[in-house]
Amino acid sequence: MEKNNQKLLQIDELKTYFYTLDGVVRAVDGVSLAIKPGETLGLVGESGSGKSVTAHSVLRLLPPKTSKIVQGQIRFRRRDTSAEIDLANVDPHGDLIRSIRGNEIAMIFQEPMTSLSPVFTVGHQIIEAIRLHQGSSAQEARQKAIDMLQAVGLGMADQLVDEYPHRLSGGQRQRAMIAMALSCRPSLLIADEPTTALDVTVQAQILDLMNSLKERFNMAIWIITHNLGVVAEMADRVAVMYMGRVVESGDVRTIFHQPLHPYTVGLLQSIPKMGAQIKNRLAPIPGSVPDPFSIPAGCAFRTRCPAIAAHCQAEAPMLEVEPGHYVRCCLYA
Numbered sequence: 001m002e003k004n005n006q007k008l009l010q011i012d013e014l015k016t017y018f019y020t021l022d023g024v025v026r027a028v029d030g031v032s033l034a035i036k037p038g039e040t041l042g043l044v045g046e047s048g049s050g051k052s053v054t055a056h057s058v059l060r061l062l063p064p065k066t067s068k069i070v071q072g073q074i075r076f077r078r079r080d081t082s083a084e085i086d087l088a089n090v091d092p093h094g095d096l097i098r099s100i101r102g103n104e105i106a107m108i109f110q111e112p113m114t115s116l117s118p119v120f121t122v123g124h125q126i127i128e129a130i131r132l133h134q135g136s137s138a139q140e141a142r143q144k145a146i147d148m149l150q151a152v153g154l155g156m157a158d159q160l161v162d163e164y165p166h167r168l169s170g171g172q173r174q175r176a177m178i179a180m181a182l183s184c185r186p187s188l189l190i191a192d193e194p195t196t197a198l199d200v201t202v203q204a205q206i207l208d209l210m211n212s213l214k215e216r217f218n219m220a221i222w223i224i225t226h227n228l229g230v231v232a233e234m235a236d237r238v239a240v241m242y243m244g245r246v247v248e249s250g251d252v253r254t255i256f257h258q259p260l261h262p263y264t265v266g267l268l269q270s271i272p273k274m275g276a277q278i279k280n281r282l283a284p285i286p287g288s289v290p291d292p293f294s295i296p297a298g299c300a301f302r303t304r305c306p307a308i309a310a311h312c313q314a315e316a317p318m319l320e321v322e323p324g325h326y327v328r329c330c331l332y333a
C-alpha cells in the first residue's frame, strides 16, 4: 500500500478477531486503508464484511474479553502536535485513547440515541463533552454548545439546548448528535450508516450538512455505508470491503466508472438505475456471504464470482493497477 507521511489515519494489515464459543471470527483480516486530512473516504460492502469492526478497532471500542487486535498498525496523526501514534498499541481503557475518542476522532451512528442519553438535555451532553476535552468554563461551554447547534442548522438553538432528546424529531436528533460529535473540532469524523434510518429528504439534508461542515471545520470524514448513493454524494475515495478485507480502492470516479473487482462490479449492478427497464433494473450478486467460520481459502469471493478461475484458489495480492487504484483479484495479478 502507498506510504505517505501526510496521512491523517493509516491502517496497515489490521487483523481483528472475535473468539466465540463457535470458533474464531476473522472479522477484519488484513485491512489496509488511509485517510488524508480533509478528505472523505467511503467504506462500502455488504453486511458483515467488517466495516464497523474496522472503525471500532480504531477507537478501541471492542469487547475486551472476546476480541483482539492480533496484527497491524493504526497510525493516527495528533491534532495539535502532528505526532503520530499507533492506536493498535494503546491501552483501550487508558487516558491516551480517551483524549482522542470523542475529541480528535468523533463518531456518529445510524441511531442518534446510541450517543445521546435520554436522561440529560441535549445541551448538557454537548457541554460535558466540551468541558471534558477543552477545559472550558461552564458559561463558555454553554455558548459553544449553542453555536454548534446553530451550525448544524437547528433553529432556536438557545431554547433547544435545554430540551431532552425525545422532544426532537429524528432529523433534529441526528443534527444534535452531529453537533455533539463536532463540538470538540475533531480532525476525523467516523460516520457509520449516519442516514440509513432517515427518510430520503432528511437523508439528503444531513449529507449536505456533513459536506458543508467538513469544509467549514476542515475535518476528514470516514463514511461507512452499504448505500452506494451516499458514497457517490460524499466520498473523494472509496474502499470496498468483502469478508474482512479491502478488495478494491480508488477515487470515487474510478470506482464508479471503471470498477475492476467482480465484487465491486456486482455491487454497482445492484443499484437501481434511473430510466432502466424494470425487468433489467436490479442484478443482485448471486449467492450469499460465506459463513464467517468457514471463509473459503484463496479469494473469499470465489464462491460467488462470475469470473471464477482455477488460480482464484490462491490468495491475490493487492495491486496498484493504475496510480491510486488498487485491486485484490487474481484476474489482475
Ligand SMILES: Nc1ncnc2c1ncn2[C@@H]1O[C@H](COP(=O)(O)OP(=O)(O)OP(=O)(O)O)[C@@H](O)[C@H]1O
Binding pocket: 018, 019, 020, 025, 027, 045, 046, 047, 048, 049, 050, 051, 052, 053, 054, 063, 066, 226, 292
Ligand atoms: N461482538 C462480536 N462478537 C462476535 N462476532 C462479531 C461481533 N461483532 C461483529 N462480529 C462479526 O464480525 C463480522 C463483521 O461485522 P461488522 O459489524 O464489522 O460488519 P459490517 O460490514 O459493519 O456490517 P453491517 O453493515 O451489518 O454493520 C461479522 O461476521 C459479525 O458477525
